[in-house]
Amino acid sequence: MHATTAMRRHRSHLIGAALSTTLLLGAPTPAAAHPASTADAACPFSSAVCLFEGENxxxxxxxxxxxxxxxxxxxxxxxxxxxxxxxxAYNTNPTSAALFMNDDCIGGPNQLPPGGTPYLDTATQASIWVP
Incomplete structure (x- = not known):
């Protein structure tokens, strides 16, 4: 066997082993998997605010x-x-959104921190600042 051919085979095996290791490490294990919360399932978007007509x-x-x-x-x-x-409401942004009682995002805001807000006061909802 020629030295160049042996080196290519050796390199192929190393690349294959590295890919196998990456795939195994990147795969989730059944113990680590967990069901999504109701809010996560209802608002599966990133960098968004979802408003809902019903509580929870x-x-x-x-x-x-x-x-x-x-x-x-x-x-x-x-x-x-x-x-x-x-x-x-559910805010998937990394920073707070805010609801306002005026139609132009002016006045005292009602903060919507990242994550879920299962109950909202409907009096402060004429506009919203979305990050």
Missing amino acids: YTGARLTLSSWPPGSGACISLVEHNWNGRARS
């Missing part, structure tokens, strides 16, 4: 995000016929 992330959903993600946007809930309708 139930009923009709309005999904809002800014473009490009992270740029921030004031969105009128009045224009989308959602003023005062949301009873729960």
Whole structure:
């Protein structure tokens, strides 16, 4: 066997072994798997805020995000016929969103931290700041 051919075979086996190791390490184990929460299943989007008509992330959903993600946007809930309708919310952004009682994101905000808010006050919902 020629030395160059032997080196190529050896290199192929090393690459194959490295790929096998990566695939095994990257695969989830059954013990690590866990079911998604109700909110995660109801709002499976990244960098978004989902508003729900029902408490605990139930009923009709309005999904809002800014473009490009992270740029921030004031969105009128009045224009989308959602003023005062949301009873729960889920924020998948890394920073807080905020609901406002005015249609232009002015006034005292009702913060929506990252994660779920299972119960909302409907009086403060005319606009929303989405991160």
